[in-house]
Amino acid sequence: MLTIPITAFVTLIIVLLIANLSSGEKKIEHKIERRYASDDPQFLRSMGLLLGPPVIAGNRFEMLLNGDRIFPSMLEGIRSARHTITFETFIYWSGEIGEQIAQALADKAREGVAVHVLLDWVGSSKMDKRYLNLLRDGGAEVIQYHKPHWTGLGRMNDRTHRKLLVIDGRIGFTGGVGIAPEWTGHAQDEKHWRDTHFRVAGPVVGHMQAVFMDNWVKASGNVLHGADYFPKVEAAGEGLAHMFSSSPSGGSDDMQLMYLMAITAATHSIHLASAYFVPDKLTINAIVEAAKRGVKVQIITPGKRIDTHTVREASRACWGDLLEAGVEIFEYQPTMFHCKLLVVDEYLVSVGSTNFDSRSFKLNDEANLNIYDRDFAKQQTAVFADDLKESQQITLEAWLHRPFTEKLIEKCIPLLESQL
Numbered sequence: 001m002l003t004i005p006i007t008a009f010v011t012l013i014i015v016l017l018i019a020n021l022s023s024g025e026k027k028i029e030h031k032i033e034r035r036y037a038s039d040d041p042q043f044l045r046s047m048g049l050l051l052g053p054p055v056i057a058g059n060r061f062e063m064l065l066n067g068d069r070i071f072p073s074m075l076e077g078i079r080s081a082r083h084t085i086t087f088e089t090f091i092y093w094s095g096e097i098g099e100q101i102a103q104a105l106a107d108k109a110r111e112g113v114a115v116h117v118l119l120d121w122v123g124s125s126k127m128d129k130r131y132l133n134l135l136r137d138g139g140a141e142v143i144q145y146h147k148p149h150w151t152g153l154g155r156m157n158d159r160t161h162r163k164l165l166v167i168d169g170r171i172g173f174t175g176g177v178g179i180a181p182e183w184t185g186h187a188q189d190e191k192h193w194r195d196t197h198f199r200v201a202g203p204v205v206g207h208m209q210a211v212f213m214d215n216w217v218k219a220s221g222n223v224l225h226g227a228d229y230f231p232k233v234e235a236a237g238e239g240l241a242h243m244f245s246s247s248p249s250g251g252s253d254d255m256q257l258m259y260l261m262a263i264t265a266a267t268h269s270i271h272l273a274s275a276y277f278v279p280d281k282l283t284i285n286a287i288v289e290a291a292k293r294g295v296k297v298q299i300i301t302p303g304k305r306i307d308t309h310t311v312r313e314a315s316r317a318c319w320g321d322l323l324e325a326g327v328e329i330f331e332y333q334p335t336m337f338h339c340k341l342l343v344v345d346e347y348l349v350s351v352g353s354t355n356f357d358s359r360s361f362k363l364n365d366e367a368n369l370n371i372y373d374r375d376f377a378k379q380q381t382a383v384f385a386d387d388l389k390e391s392q393q394i395t396l397e398a399w400l401h402r403p404f405t406e407k408l409i410e411k412c413i414p415l416l417e418s419q420l
Helices: 003-020 042-053 066-080 096-111 129-138 149-156 206-222 254-265 281-292 309-317 319-322 358-362 374-389 398-402 404-415
Strands: 056-067 084-088 114-120 140-143 164-167 171-175 196-201 241-246 269-274 296-302 328-332 340-344 347-354 366-372 390-392
Touching: 003 328, 003 358, 042 241, 056 066, 056 374, 066 096, 066 164, 066 171, 066 196, 084 096, 084 206, 096 114, 114 129, 114 206, 114 328, 129 140, 140 206, 164 206, 171 206, 196 206, 196 398, 206 241, 206 366, 241 254, 254 281, 254 340, 254 347, 254 358, 254 366, 281 296, 281 319, 296 309, 296 374, 319 366, 319 398, 347 374, 374 390
Parallel strands: 084 114, 114 140, 269 296, 296 328
Antiparallel strands: 056 196, 056 241, 084 164, 164 171, 171 196, 241 366, 269 340, 328 390, 340 347, 347 366
């Protein structure tokens, strides 16, 4: 008599599992034709009009290397707030820096600043619950994104991986950093990670605020607007930029499309720093074609000091065609390399939360800031060159002669590729 209910229950679990592990959207299947180079005005128009808000002028950017520079700048920004603070992040764990930021946000909320915090439920699972109480007791509004509930189990695999902090709608922060002890310090040892974050001023901060609002509305149903959130912002510099987002519910292919268009337009150089580099066949082909037309391609990924070894094995499994085409691949040695940076022709700099893998391209909610500024791009390639000095190049010969056990593991990786 119990057979039918049990069968129905098992069927429900299987359906939910399939829904949870898939994006539900059709993937990009065709390569992007090369119709213009990165220095053609059409490149800028296409990137803005096809991928997101139009490119906007009048911005200033500051690079923040590692926790010793990142966190003091973020805390200074929080403490300077007069009207509003919006903060969205994936990783928020326990530790001194987590407590400092929670305390700073709570203090501003008590002063009457409207503080809105959006934490991914999975990414904040290691967060001390005292921080949540501290924030809420201070008057901050805190939401954990896609916290498990029986009505939304199919959304659990959709995580917000975005990293956004916006102060008064005028100052923004984005990049790769999470809120955890691993990001403190200056990458001085294997317990302190290498990462880069960016402080932004100018009209493009409005784009950053709009991306935060995208998920805030989904999570709370509340629309935050008005001059306290979207003030008129005067020019703070001369930089061109725009910020756009992707999510399974609103176009999960946008981020991959941006990368494909940038790679296809590259003429001279591609510098890619990627914490998790597991490109699909379409992306590999785009990089290979760039290398074959004479583009110098250099990629830095983590070495053995990585937080997810499965990702490293998956990454190394797909290097063959890249190395054969002349792509230079390096593994960072001193510590976990968590940077997320793409520089094309020392002109376009793309920074933000997006990893170079299927999870970022298909499943996560992501956000990237694209900066079109040659001086700023040269600054980023100089830092990239410094990271190369701390990295070991992997040659085609070394890759071909990697251990048999590694090759065996790589055979199983494709079964998990969509989740990496």
